[in-house]
Amino acid sequence: EKGSAPAIPVDPRFDIAYVTPVTIGTPPQTLYLDFDTGSSDLWVFSSHTLASQVRGQMIYSPEKSTTAKLLAGHTWSIRYGDGSGSLGNVYTDNFTVGGVTVTSQAVQTAQQVSTSFTSESDIHGLVGLGFSTLNTVYPNGQLTFFDNAKSQLDSPVFTADLKWKKEGTYDFGFIDETKYTGEITYLPVQTDPGYWTFTSSGYAVGDGSFNQVSISGIADTATSLTYLPTAVVTSYWRQVEGAVNSQYYGGYVFPCSSKLPSFTFGVGSANITIPGSYINYAQITEGSPTCFGGLQSSSGLGINIWGDVALKAAFVVFNGGNPPTIGWARK
Numbered sequence: 001e002k003g004s005a006p007a008i009p010v011d012p013r014f015d016i017a018y019v020t021p022v023t024i025g026t027p028p029q030t031l032y033l034d035f036d037t038g039s040s041d042l043w044v045f046s047s048h049t050l051a052s053q054v055r056g057q058m059i060y061s062p063e064k065s066t067t068a069k070l071l072a073g074h075t076w077s078i079r080y081g082d083g084s085g086s087l088g089n090v091y092t093d094n095f096t097v098g099g100v101t102v103t104s105q106a107v108q109t110a111q112q113v114s115t116s117f118t119s120e121s122d123i124h125g126l127v128g129l130g131f132s133t134l135n136t137v138y139p140n141g142q143l144t145f146f147d148n149a150k151s152q153l154d155s156p157v158f159t160a161d162l163k164w165k166k167e168g169t170y171d172f173g174f175i176d177e178t179k180y181t182g183e184i185t186y187l188p189v190q191t192d193p194g195y196w197t198f199t200s201s202g203y204a205v206g207d208g209s210f211n212q213v214s215i216s217g218i219a220d221t222a223t224s225l226t227y228l229p230t231a232v233v234t235s236y237w238r239q240v241e242g243a244v245n246s247q248y249y250g251g252y253v254f255p256c257s258s259k260l261p262s263f264t265f266g267v268g269s270a271n272i273t274i275p276g277s278y279i280n281y282a283q284i285t286e287g288s289p290t291c292f293g294g295l296q297s298s299s300g301l302g303i304n305i306w307g308d309v310a311l312k313a314a315f316v317v318f319n320g321g322n323p324p325t326i327g328w329a330r331k
């Protein structure tokens with residue numbers, strides 16, 4: 001089996017996140033969910049979510065699904081690094097993405113969500129695509145959609161082809177050769193604690209020289225920006241006239257009129273180049289001449305994150321084989 005589904009940017013002005021249509025239950029209920037390689041809970045806004053915390057999101061109502069079954073005695077509660085979070089109960093039900101159906105997928109129904117989720121009306125929940133060890137369901141951890149679907153897929157892989165301000169795709173079970181150029185470079189993945197963690201071989205700013213330095217980080221489809229070591233990030237922003245690391249805005253800001261240099265990162269003996277335009281993330285407020293950078297320091301996070309700003313410059317293969325690997329190709 002194999003499937004393909006769109007990755008739709010949530011806000012056409014800047015790519016905060018990407019959502020993908022899924023159907024849950026019988027008859028099928030359609031929700032748009034954020035596919036997240038940086039976590040492993042599949043949770044949705046639901047008929048159980050506090051009404052005051054729902055603002056326009058589509059919801060999953062298990063009581064309207066003839067195939068929904070309560071996973072009695074199970075609860076979940078997740079806290080993301082940015083301080084957001086959600087919690088609730090668990091059902092199993094039919095879950096379909098791009099034609100691939102898992103018949104008893106654990107669907108975590110939210111009873112409560114934090115304000116950043118309430119305020120994002122276009123995101124109706126998350127589909128965790130990290131390793132199932134990260135799943136927060138208690139007392140028995142549940143499997144991700146990918147782990148459940150793997151055995152029925154032609155190949156135990158999924159790919160991310162995210163695009164700058166345009167619709168991209170997530171493919172399941174196959175690698176679409178028309179979506180990339182050249183070769184795919186596969187790197188080993190550290191699966192502990194459960195992220196897709198790999199080591200980049202270095203970086204270059206614009207057409208400057210390449211700096212051979214190992215940068216271990218996670219490939220995270222649900223983090224908008226890219227967070228790298230301070231030394232790397234300062235050498236990038238040093239090339240931009242008027243760029244400052246603002247305490248007030250919590251990161252590097254710069255004049256929107258700047259022509260930003262590209263950023264190249266090594267993947268084995270190959271490399272991926274992020275165009276400067278992708279690093280001009282957004283105006284700090286509507287109409288402001290000051291813009292917020294898509295490349296920020298990871299100091300304080302405790303982890304380097306290759307988020308959407310980096311991923312949308314590449315075709316990425318998440319290979320769930322034994323052992324798991326991650327593949328990168330230019331496109």
Ligand SMILES: CCNC(=O)c1c(-c2ccccc2)csc1NC(=O)CNCCc1c[nH]c2ccccc12
Pocket residue numbers: 017034036037038039080081082083084116117120123220222223224300301302303305
């Ligand atoms: C900015 C969201 N990312 C994180 O918090 C995060 C961090 C992290 C750690 C410390 C400080 C900031 C971030 C490490 S791994 C990691 N990645 C994840 O946790 C992946 N899941 C993010 C889900 C998520 C959190 N807030 C949202 C708002 C909109 C859409 C999705 C989300």
